[in-house]
Amino acid sequence: MLSISNIKSSAAVVHYYEHDDYYAKETNEHKELSEWYGKGAERLKLEGKVEKEDFKQVLEGELPNGVELGRVEDGKRVHAPGMDLTFSAPKSVSILAEVYGDKRINEAHDKAVKSVLTYIEENLAYVRKTENGKTYYEKADNILASLFQHNTSRNLDPQLHTHCILANAIRREDGEWRSAYYGEVFENKKFLGMMYRSELAHSLSELGYTIERTHEDGRFEVKEVPQEIIQAFSSRREEIKIALEGYEHVNAKTAANATLVTRQAKTELPKEVLINKWQETLKSFNFNLSEQKEKIVKEREQLRASLNKKSIGETVVDTLSSWLREIKQKFEFNAYAPISHINNSIEEKKEAYTDKSVEERAIEYGVKHLSERASVWEEKELIKVATTYSLGRTSATNILEQIAIYKKEGTLLESKLRPSKEIPVKTLTTKEALAQELESIKLMQGGKGQVEPICNVREINEYIKNTSLNKGQAEAIKVILTTRDRVVGVQGYAGAGKTYMMKQAKELAEKNGYLLIGMAPSASAAKTLEADTGIKSQTVSRFLADYERLATGKEARLNAVKMKQEMQGKVLIIDESSLASTIQFNTLLKVTSDLEVRLVAIGDTKQLGAVEAGKPFYQLQRAGMETAKMTEIVRQKEILLRDAVYDSINARIKQAMFKIDLVPNLWRSS
Template sequence: MITLASVGSASSAAEYLCQDNYYTADQTQDASAWFGKGADALGLTGKVEEAAFAAVLDGKLPDGSVIAGKDGVHRPGVDLTFSASKSVSLVAMLGGDKRLVEALKESVTATLRWTEKNVVEARVWDAAQGRQVPERSGNLIAATFLHDVNRNGEPQLHIHAVVANATMASDGKWHAVRNDELYRAQHVLSAIHNAELRSRVEALGYETVPARNAIDGAFEIKGVTREAVEAFSTRRAEILAELAKEDRGSARERELAALSTRRGKELEPDAARQVAAWKETARAIGFDPSRLIESAMARSAGQQTVWSRVVEGMRGIGERGIAIACAMGLTPRDGDPLVPERLGRLEPKAFAAAQAVASAARELGEREAAFSRNDLIRTALERQGPVTVDMIEARIDLLQERGLLVGSGPADRDRMLTTEQALAMETKVIALAQAGKDSVQPIADKDGIVARLQEQARAIGLRRLNTGQEQAGVAILTSRDRVHLVQGGAGVGKSAALAPVAAIAREEGRQVVALSHVGRIAREFGEKTASPASTVDAFLARYARIIDGSASADKVVVVRAELSGALVMVDEASQIGTDRLARLIALANEMDVSKLVLAGDIKQLPAIEAGKPFAQLQQQDLGQSQITENLRAQTPQMVAINRALEQGDVSEAFAVLKPATTEVASGKIPDAAAAMWANLPREERDNTILLAAGRAMRSAGNAAAQEALIQRGEVGERGVTLEVLDRVTITREGARQLKGYQDGRVVAIETNLRAQGFARGERGTVIGIKDGKVELVMPDGEIRRFDPDRLPRNLKHDAVTIFEPKQISLHEGDRIRWTAKDAERGLLNGDIAHVARIDGDTITVKGSDGQLHDLPRGDPMLERLDLAYAINVHVAQGMTARDGIIMMSERERMLNTSASFLVAVTRIAENATLVTDNPSRVERQVESRTGEKSSAIETARENGHALPSPTETKDRELALERTPERSEPGRGSSGPDLSRDRDYDFGM
């Protein structure tokens, strides 16, 4: 693991870090050292002396150069702390295997060498641009210090690498370091360090296993028990306890918690007493690392590693490569577009690197069409094979040379990468949409169509259609293009505009279908347009065999009769990803749908899956309508906010919100917002929503609001405790890795896995990981083993779903929402309901339609609900409320995007209130992060890559279709499990 922290004082840092190591005096030799080409240029070598180190941190370099700080204030530098895993520290320090200390030092050196080459930047003057621009300098000045205990006096090997704020640029002058890229690269540096250290630990004869929370490829030495790790981890327990107080845990928050709980170092420690205490603790728990060390040394002497044993007895290169990849949790297959080499062409470790890169690209590609080179490196190294960053980068470079990865070369790491498949898919969507131009008969004649639209609007009970709504209706009904796009901001009445269109289509004898991405919005859209409604997933699943070409000729005739000439309307189309939209347009073309209307807003939240096809299609020569007049905003405040956001002026929107902004102490946002909400008169409260960006804030807001209502006596004081299931957000490729299977999580099987002995619908609870397999305890108490790397590839649905159990208290009167659907009872994912009564083991719930549902203990829907006083913006999109209280924290910086802020604010018709811990910083975060999805086409263009022609796209599509899907008997690729909707919650 690597943590980053700014150095506050040059003199204090020098005095603190240059002291000898504290407890293991026999390791103080070479405990400090200078590193870097910048240090070499200044003659800084060998042991770090305090005076020289303090001067460098103060910006005074040995050659007489002085680094001037902004406004006369010089930043000393950044402390990168490289920590070994606890098991490595225990074996090294309690067992005395000093080889591990050297392994740590070498891994830090390797990581710093990569950092120096790829990350360190300066700002230099560019005369052509007339401004300072970033430049990768390729040199740094760093001082490294080996320490071996944490603040609680426990074994913890770590190295402080203090990167001084000085680097030489191309102009031959010393400049301050631009730290932006260094902080952005924290996770990839951590992954590189873990991979380098793991490879050295394994070379010493040890076996390693992924850590319980294997972020950035964290690992432990196999054989060091969890009890031993926890016995010497009281410092970690203190930090976690501090984080648990407010349900948080980002990297920055861990850093703050560490600072708030840290103790001072003992100035003159008694090393002998401390080591004796360690050994007593080890004896008490029965931990003796001597056998581990003896076995490791024996293997090392015989030049054996865990990987050499994996391929023992195998003669063929291909066979050995497959064995190593499988041991990494990967499943090689023929026809992988990112591993086109014939089996046996790559030596085993190169084959492992190729499979790691391919797996990483698949995982990243499920959510984004393009991704950074550093993210690809990090994700590939998380596979924890016998690979290091040099091997991964060599593979990425090769794929780029062959055009299988599209992007710039290694010298330009700021550019994004994409895959040939993603590029082909985006090109395919555009080609499919353009194929429908001038290809259908209009639904209605132009003569009198405006009057018909307004007449239908009156009959439905709508206000008179405005110009934008009217023009959209005319274009949809009278054009000869199959695909029509309707772009409009939140609250402009897009779905209302489609209601009279649907009515006229029915008058003309056309079937009308209303679709959206989740059941609740689809149902509401269907009610507005008086049309049969469905989710996009359910619709695609119904016609899956038509889309993939496997339907019988008779079935094709039946479906064409159903859909030919139909009007298919999709609401919130911006939330439909590239793959789903491609299938939807292909079906419309094949079955001669008269009109496929895609209505949405490119400024609101995009699709969870990869791509932004709704935005891309708006750049094409296709039928399009714009609806701009806001109908939702009812007060001067909301009119001004909506106007500012429509113009992209985030600063002005926050300025308008300022009088209604309440600033509270860090961590107090949920309590303050809930109290504000609970103190409203009941009628106002019922028309006011609490909005959060993410899961943690939403959960805290729900708990605070419930407690406030209990104290007011407005919900029952006595409650019942339920264990509910929160869906863990994970990609299909990520589900094939062990890191998602943490103890206590519930794994639901979504497809038949007969080779592993699991059937669709079964589920178990994770109790551990053994030999690369997940151990599950089933409801009947049986313990079974599940192998994630054997999950089928290329499914259009999840092979498994992972849930995090959590406890909630439910009281009579509580407001809840469903997190899954029960079609038979009409309970839809995202729908709001209320607890009508609790009678013994039965909870009676009143649905949004007023119907009562008795849920006895054991009813599966009792696990798939949550409190709904606070909701997050993904659930809120498509909703309207009179008033709203928005909770935003600077701690949730990755969630504070302009898209999520726009969705939150534009749900509100009359009065918006913002509760935050830092208004100015939150505003900057929202301004700097759009939340926009990446695009393969845009990435290709930025890198000067030619786009594939329609013929090439078709050829690639056919090649992908010929790739066998590793689905098992009993479950085809007919689509998702329709017993539930997607329950995406990207609050994390």
């Protein structure tokens, strides 16, 4: 687990010494568990254990080289000290390290923490720089950090964790020291937590422990420690759970509040007393670690033996069972091999990949997984999927090294997208994904000028007079019904009235002898589309199951002719287009071309997330697909709520939440 918080003021820093005395105690034991880290520390000649006075001065912006950081306000220098990154090991790991005394685990934890800090230093450390009145972000190559390893929670349960105090000081390329910009560290909190877990799980696996994943994001426990013992040493967690029962809603904000209100002052006991207390707790469970390890080894051997008894060809049932198991493993990120390999034996699965490393298999899986939705993805997303897939069998560092090799070989192609804040986002793609993207664009462009309008603008204008369609909705209907292009789009914000627009388009199309056929990426979306618009709808997958043989050239010629005839006078509508996969969209465009049928893609690129460039709905718009724009929000009648929606669309989240809070009676329970 990783938590991040700002150290808000120099006064707070002094509080650490004078009250809790939490980070840099002047005792040999605490100094031994502290350490300076980062190239910034090296350049300031801050090495080895952390001395209290050095630590305090650095956080107050007074560097050993005489530089003073901060700004002057009312004649006083003001400087934000930095941030606290706290890396906490899973409870089972803490028990093994602190109760059983396996100090190799402390070393593994320390190694995992430093791996993440190195990644931050190499990828997420920035400094603001102003030239000619313009401020931008410059990549830096250093951080100044102090590490403090602790072994207990506030409730004096075993809890191995390290506070990494990231000082607000960084050296620019020109050698000048300035305040740091660590916004990217906050932005990537979950990703960095995943990296820590990956590194730790791999080291623990190498030490002979069994990794048992508990959550899809890669959180885990060590199987050798039973759940009842984990709960016995988790009193702090139980306090928070009880406190949360008093909240009407449970979310990140209420959980953080519950954590604060249940927090007790940190108390201390001599280490010997604590260990004796923990040992007494263990004795009550009559638990033996060696016996538990032997039990797990036997279970593993029995599983392997049972799987080896059957061959893949014994029966159809066995084959299907194996196939279903592979599917289950795929979605749990635990498969030894991609889904195309249907083998019963664990050893056979491994042998099928004797020419590939764990890292290669993990990245291959990640690329396949991400390519289902986009042709371009953030590098960190590939790392996330690959490390979760290979949890315990390799580390994030090894995955990064293999990605670097693939970049050099040209297996992975890299680019950089620049969002509004001008910090580049590392993105990756493959030659195959780019080829598919270009094919989709070519299919769309090949359909330009290939159909006749369903009706004319004058007829639409007359029809509109008797409706409440706004300008954007009217434009969308005109594009759908008067276009000469086979493929067109409707880009509309959530709440812009796309459903009402489709109902009117359906009515006008039917008056002119055309039938609209609806599609959506999910079954629930297809059901909603049909219920709200009256357009007969199905999932994209269901439609392609009937027609994709055309796209692959496998459909018999007579059947192909019949299919084309059946599609005459039809218009395909795909709703939620931004959520359709790259493969689905590409196949749909092929089918559309073969059937010579119209396709209207309706969606919102704002649903696409950080990297939209690799998504087909965005790509086609950028490549010249005729697209109507629906930007007027009609769902929210309350002006403040409507303005809040516009703020959220434009990523002004604070302004949006402020306006929502001003709406009277919004949160009143019914």
